[in-house]
Amino acid sequence: MIELNFTPDSEPQLLDRAEAVAGWTLGELADALGIAVPDNLLRHKGWSGQLLERYLGASAGSKPHPDFEQLGIELKTIPVDLQGKPLETTFVSVCPLTNLGGLRWEESPVCHKLRAILWIPILGERQIPVAQRTLGMPLLWRPSPQEWQALQQDWEEIMERVALGEVESITARHGEVLQLRPKAANSRVLTDGIGPDGSPIQTLPRGFYLKIPFTHALLQRHFHNN
DNA sequence: AGGTGATCATCC
């Protein structure tokens, strides 16, 4: 029996709650919460994340503050294979494409979002039915000085290009640990941006994502030392 | 339209 309508009051309490379901399948957790499990994630891409939000008492919905506001912690589920390697990149935040004057790393959405992340690994390749994918041990992560530096460097290089009107020439190959990719309902969605000559253009909305080797390394570092 | 939660699916 698990408590419904749980809200974490402290970091250890949140971690305990997350650890309590390590080893459970998504089907078991969904059943316990009275939530239906989709056959696949094609039309339910955010389902796993929302399941864990409900279970852990994260404040749902779009908000400018962290999932666990008073704790300053963001929640991220991350699909991994049997070796613990992430199967997908991790979305961090949308990228501002206009009014970039004076925007510094320290006040950027990326920097703020990555201060503290509660990672919930979900073991499950695409061939495994959603209900049978299993929850791994959670990891409360704060970037090391080296990680901060790598993140900041990529962010500054990418944002400089955006500010110079080069957003449409940036690909996901840029950046060592952080990449810029489309983040929209589809490729026809447009938003305001800066063109090559500094004039306004309409362009695809972009988001920052953490590359797989980066998240892989932070997971490995944790589980090798614990 | 733009944000949240992400994974899909094609191309290399």
Next chain:
DNA sequence: GGATGATCACCT
């Protein structure tokens, strides 16, 4: 096979 570019659902 794996990463890039595209996409899906829901909310405000």
